[in-house]
Each structure stands twice: as C-alpha cells, then as structure tokens.
Amino acid sequence: MNNKFLQFLGIAKKAGKIVEGYNKCEELLSKKRAYLILLATDISENSKKKFENYALQRNIDVVNEFSSSELGNILGSESIKVICIVDKKISEKLKSLLPENN
Numbered sequence: 001m002n003n004k005f006l007q008f009l010g011i012a013k014k015a016g017k018i019v020e021g022y023n024k025c026e027e028l029l030s031k032k033r034a035y036l037i038l039l040a041t042d043i044s045e046n047s048k049k050k051f052e053n054y055a056l057q058r059n060i061d062v063v064n065e066f067s068s069s070e071l072g073n074i075l076g077s078e079s080i081k082v083i084c085i086v087d088k089k090i091s092e093k094l095k096s097l098l099p100e101n102n
Contacts, residue, residue, distance in 0.1 A: 005097040006066070006074045009038075009083075012076050012094070017087040020075060023045065025084040029054045034084035035091035036061055040068035045082045051082060061095060 014019050019028050023024060028034055029051075037055050039048055048064070055062045068079035075083075085091040 005099070006070065007093060008090075008094055008097055009071075010074045012085065012087070012090045013014045015087075015090070017085060017090045018075075019086060020077070020080050020082070022082050025051070025055075025082045028084050029058065029060075032074065032086070033058065034060055034086055035088045036063065036085035038062075038066070038071065038083040038085070039064045040066060040071055040079070040081040042068050050096060061091075063094070063098065065098065076086070 004089055009018070019025055019034070024047055025034070025037070029037075039051055041064060043051075052062055054060070068081045071081075071083060072079040085094060
C-alpha cells in the first residue's frame with residue numbers, strides 16, 4: 001500500500017481517534033463534534049445525503065474518495081462505509097494527505 005492517506009488512517013485507528021460505522025458516526029455527530037467525515041464512494045445515496053447534511057450543519061469536511069473495501073482493508077474489516085475523525089490535528093493531517101492536496 002503506497003497511499004499515505006490510508007496509511008495515516010490506520011495510525012489514527014490505532015490511536016483511537018476514529019469512529020467507524022453508520023450508527024456510531026450518526027450518534028457521534030448528533031452529540032459531539034467530529035472534525036472530518038469519510039464516506040465510501042459506494043455508500044447509498046440516502047446515507048451520503050444524510051452525512052453531507054450533518055457536515056454542512058456542523059461545518060465539517062467530507063472526504064469521498066475511497067471505496068468501502070479500501071477503507072475496510074486498512075482498518076481490519078471487510079468494508080466500512082462511514083468513518084468520523086474525532087481529533088482535530090489528525091483530521092488536518094489526513095486532509096493534507098489527500099491526493100488533490102499533493
């Protein structure tokens with residue numbers, strides 16, 4: 001794996017700075033503040049709209065560049081469609097590692 005974004009996402013998981021899954025992320029967004037939302041490219045249109053609305057209401061960036069299997073593979077799961085980053089510095093580092101920023 002040569003994608004620095006995905007490598008750093010794995011480090012963020014080990015540090016306990018991410019929340020995975022639709023229900024957990026929805027609960028987090030309704031209660032607390034997340035700093036970045038990652039949506040799989042193959043997420044359903046309804047789910048995508050729901051999380052994009054959360055992001056818009058709370059002024060959170062959304063990344064929609066990786067498939068659910070790519071996200072799942074790096075985090076030790078078969079597939080993951082929604083991830084929230086709960087640390088501001090880690091979210092900023094992840095954004096800086098996105099392909100369009102390099």
